[in-house]
Amino acid sequence: MTDGQEPRKLARPDGESIAYLTERPDSPAGPTGLTWLGGFKSDMTGTKAEALAAWARKAKRHFLRFDYFAHGASSGDFREGTIGRWRDDALAAIDTLAEGPQILVGSSMGGWIALLAALARPERVKALILIAPAPDFTEELMWKGFAPEIRRTLERDGIYRQPSAYDEAPYEITMKLIEEGRRHLLLDKPIPLDLPVRILQGMEDPDVPWTHAMRLVDALTSREVAITLTKSGDHRLSTPADIARLVQTAETLIAEIETR
Numbered sequence: 001m002t003d004g005q006e007p008r009k010l011a012r013p014d015g016e017s018i019a020y021l022t023e024r025p026d027s028p029a030g031p032t033g034l035t036w037l038g039g040f041k042s043d044m045t046g047t048k049a050e051a052l053a054a055w056a057r058k059a060k061r062h063f064l065r066f067d068y069f070a071h072g073a074s075s076g077d078f079r080e081g082t083i084g085r086w087r088d089d090a091l092a093a094i095d096t097l098a099e100g101p102q103i104l105v106g107s108s109m110g111g112w113i114a115l116l117a118a119l120a121r122p123e124r125v126k127a128l129i130l131i132a133p134a135p136d137f138t139e140e141l142m143w144k145g146f147a148p149e150i151r152r153t154l155e156r157d158g159i160y161r162q163p164s165a166y167d168e169a170p171y172e173i174t175m176k177l178i179e180e181g182r183r184h185l186l187l188d189k190p191i192p193l194d195l196p197v198r199i200l201q202g203m204e205d206p207d208v209p210w211t212h213a214m215r216l217v218d219a220l221t222s223r224e225v226a227i228t229l230t231k232s233g234d235h236r237l238s239t240p241a242d243i244a245r246l247v248q249t250a251e252t253l254i255a256e257i258e259t260r
Contacts, residue, residue: 007044007073010066010096012132014052018089019073020044020066020097024055030258031100033252037090037117039108040137041164045074045237048079048107048131048246055247062099063256066090068113079159079172082180083138088118090168094121103253105246107131108208108235111216115186118193127196127253132208132235132247133216136188138181141208142173154178165206187219196224198249200242202233 007019016095021044030127034056036049043064069075090113094102102125106114109132118125134141143151146160154175155158161170197220201213210229217225226251233242 005095007067011094012069012089012092016075017078018063018066018069018093020093021053022065022097023053023061023063024099025057025060027060028062028100029060030254032103032254032257033064033098033100034103034105035090035094035098036063036087037104037106037113038065038067038068038071039110039134041071041078043067043105043165045072046107047236048243051104051243051247052250055250064093064098066093066097066190080176082177083112083116083184084180087113087184090114090117091120093237094124099122101126101257103127103257105128105129105250106133108134109137109211111135111183112137112186115191115193116184118195119128119191125195126257127194128198129227129246129249129253130197130199130213130216131237132201132205133199133213134208135186135216136181137208138178139185140187140212143178172209187215189219190221191216191219192230194222195259196253197226198253199221199225200229200237201229201232201256202235202237203231204233205230205235207235218247226234 039188046084049065067074068089070081072077102115111130112135159163160173202208
């Protein structure tokens with residue numbers, strides 16, 4: 001863990017716990033903090049989260065990162081995970097652990113969670129940075145893209161083990177995940193958020209096509225939406241240039257918010 005930190009645990013009412021790490025400067029440079037929201041099957045020690053934590057220490061900014069239910073160091077059975085459950089984890093972390101007005105930084109699935117959290121906490125969330133955001137992915141990028149035999153497997157067995165390009169173990173996709181995800185779909189109507197949104201997207205992303213990010217741009221009602229497309233960018237967006245772009249985006253957005 002960063003600087004030898006061990007994750008702390010936030011207890012949840014159902015007996016499960018959320019693992020988290022924070023950067024808490026003694027004399028913050030300003031009131032605005034950042035919260036990291038990771039992707040599907042990722043954890044809070046990934047390259048981008050670690051880079052933001054290192055930047056936050058130097059910049060003297062509060063930074064929160066955590067693992068959703070059944071991710072990383074948090075407890076739980078992944079097959080019981082749903083978008084609503086992970087949204088609730090994010091809200092619990094923001095409500096209990098985050099300090100000050102927040103910029104939510106959401107990667108892939110974390111982009112969907114960030115949007116849902118911003119809708120639920122408009123008084124707290126002041127801006128979003130979304131990296132290869134995947135709102136509605138359970139429906140648009142999974143269910144609609146699955147071959148008929150995969151859909152039949154899900155309907156019959158309740159689970160499909162999808163090979164992963166990022167992990168030796170397959171992703172366990174459940175019918176519960178697909179069906180519950182339909183309660184949280186956003187792209188079929190305007191998304192009523194009036195706050196700055198910055199989107200970083202690779203055009204060679206095999207998992208979340210850049211056209212999906214453009215659907216999000218169209219759906220957001222905010223006029224302060226900007227998207228940066230990297231022609232050679234993949235889904236991870238973790239090269240040194242990608243990381244530098246992410247940090248610069250955070251710095252610029254904080255300055256914009258705090259000088260209003």
